Amino acid sequence: xxxxxxxxxxxxxxxxxxxxxxxxxxxxxxxxxxxxxxxxxxxxxxxxxxxxxxxxxxxxxxxxxxxxxxxxxxxxxxxxxxxxxxxxxxxxxxxxxxxxxxxxxxxxxxxxxxxxxxxxxxxxxxxxxxxxxxxxxxxxxxxxxxxxxxxxxxxxxxxxxxxxxxxxxxxxxxxxxxxxxxxxxxxxxxxxxxxxxxxxxxxxxxxxxxxxxxxxxxxxxxxxxxxxxxxxxxxxxxxxxxxxxxxxxxxxxxxxxxxxxxxxxxxxxxxxxxxxxxxxxxxxxxxxxxxxxxxxxxxxxxxxxxxxxxxxxxxxxxxxxxxxxxxxxxxxxxxxxxxxxxxxxxxxxxxxxx
Numbered sequence: 001x002x003x004x005x006x007x008x009x010x011x012x013x014x015x016x017x018x019x020x021x022x023x024x025x026x027x028x029x030x031x032x033x034x035x036x037x038x039x040x041x042x043x044x045x046x047x048x049x050x051x052x053x054x055x056x057x058x059x060x061x062x063x064x065x066x067x068x069x070x071x072x073x074x075x076x077x078x079x080x081x082x083x084x085x086x087x088x089x090x091x092x093x094x095x096x097x098x099x100x101x102x103x104x105x106x107x108x109x110x111x112x113x114x115x116x117x118x119x120x121x122x123x124x125x126x127x128x129x130x131x132x133x134x135x136x137x138x139x140x141x142x143x144x145x146x147x148x149x150x151x152x153x154x155x156x157x158x159x160x161x162x163x164x165x166x167x168x169x170x171x172x173x174x175x176x177x178x179x180x181x182x183x184x185x186x187x188x189x190x191x192x193x194x195x196x197x198x199x200x201x202x203x204x205x206x207x208x209x210x211x212x213x214x215x216x217x218x219x220x221x222x223x224x225x226x227x228x229x230x231x232x233x234x235x236x237x238x239x240x241x242x243x244x245x246x247x248x249x250x251x252x253x254x255x256x257x258x259x260x261x262x263x264x265x266x267x268x269x270x271x272x273x274x275x276x277x278x279x280x281x282x283x284x285x286x287x288x289x290x291x292x293x294x295x296x297x298x299x300x301x302x303x304x305x306x307x308x309x310x311x312x313x314x315x316x317x318x319x320x321x322x323x324x325x326x327x328x329x330x331x332x333x334x335x336x337x338x339x340x341x342x343x344x345x346x347x348x349x350x351x352x353x354x
Contacts, residue, residue: 038074041211042108044099044138045079046129048146050115053089055144055200059111062204062220069219070212080104082125090115101129106137109207111146113196118145119170127153141203144196151175161193162186165238182239185232195236202230234311235304243304244297246289250275254282258298262305265325268294303338306331310343317343 043063047056063075081087081097088094104110110133112126126149133140134155142150147163150156151171160179163171168180184199186192187206194203206229209217217229246252257271271294272282286294302324309320320343321331335343 038072040074040076042105043075043077044104044108044110044133045077046081046101046110046112046126046133046146047079047087047089047095047097048112048114048118048121048123048126048149049088050090050117050121051087051113051146052115052144052196053091053093054198055113055194055196056089058198058201059113059143059204061224062201062208065220065223066208066212066216069223070216073212078104080110080129082129101132104133104136104138108138109141110138111141111143112149113143113200114145114148116145116166118148119167123149123152130155140191141194142192143194143200143203146196147171147193150191150193151178155191156193159188159191160186162195162199162232163193164195164197165236165242168239168242182235183233184230184236187232199230199236201226202232202234205229206232228312231311235308237308239304243301244290248285248289250277250282251285251289254286254294255297255301258294258301262302263324265298265302268298299334300338303334307335307339307343307346310335310347317347 041063043059045056045060060077063077067073067075078099079087079095079097080099080101080103082101084097084100086094086096110130112130114121114123114126126146130140130149130153134153140150140155142148142156142161144164145167147156147161148167148171151174156175156178158177158179160181162183162185163180165182171178171180183195185194185203185206187203192203194200205217205220208220209229221227221229244255246255253275254271257266257274268282269279272279275282277285283293286292286297290297306320306324309315309323310317315323317331318328321328324331326334332342332344335341335346339346341349
């Protein structure tokens with residue numbers, strides 16, 4: 001019989017150098033199983049100062065739960081650092097690394113997580129760790145603002161990536177050869193990117209499903225009381241806030257009024273009247289800014305929002321159409337014109353785990 005690690009947990013323990021409490025990886029729990037060595041999958045976490053603790057926890061807890069429900073598989077998680085210094089999350093929680101970067105070994109997955117303001121940080125150490133992990137042959141994940149050091153390392157050139165909607169303008173400006181989708185995550189054979197937040201759980205669950213199958217993934221959802229798994233191509237809600245930006249005060253205000261009336265439709269004439277404009281004048285402004293009419297902009301915003309409901313899959317398609325004040329046939333027609341697929345087929349393609 002051997003002692004099997006069934007996942008890492010986190011416990012609070014005192015730290016001696018004047019710091020009240022530090023979160024540190026606890027010693028692994030043990031369970032008596034047969035002498036057959038379990039199948040181990042190593043995950044190395046590189047956490048930048050100010051990292052998103054929520055993104056980190058979402059990833060780690062999915063992997064921990066998978067280890068608990070699958071007796072012959074272990075997901076090992078380690079926090080890596082060159083300096084060994086305490087890493088402080090964006091919410092003030094402190095984490096101690098437990099191995100050096102040079103101690104990593106393949107096969108494994110190297111996960112970089114950063115937080116708000118990463119584009120203004122000195123990420124030299126994280127970029128160095130990324131390059132070493134790549135040289136070691138590790139798979140790379142960039143989660144939340146962790147995509148920024150990946151971009152700075154040159155690994156994302158020519159790739160389609162997922163990035164948090166708040167990081168997208170910075171990335172588009174400084175890395176024009178990177179194509180940024182509005183999806184919650186994008187996966188590849190050696191490199192994956194994720195918008196962060198709860199989407200980190202979806203990315204981790206996609207790996208569990210890939211390695212262990214849909215039954216194990218459903219078991220993780222049940223254990224953690226998670227309603228469902230979102231496919232990567234689910235769009236980020238925050239991207240709607242970035243659609244159709246304008247420095248023209250009238251146009252910007254009109255777009256905001258449209259976004260506030262996504263489900264309960266208002267007329268273009270009413271929006272123009274609210275702004276003290278004629279409808280024709282507002283149409284001229286929109287054509288000058290976006291090359292399309294206000295009606296086209298409004299419809300795009302409404303369909304983008306409706307698509308999230310389609311992919312989440314909680315409501316019948318007919319009810320979603322009704323919620324957005326479309327008939328079922330018109331909704332299907334406009335949806336197909338916008339996204340190249342009808343809403344029912346789009347939902348089926350998402351292959352959501354329930």
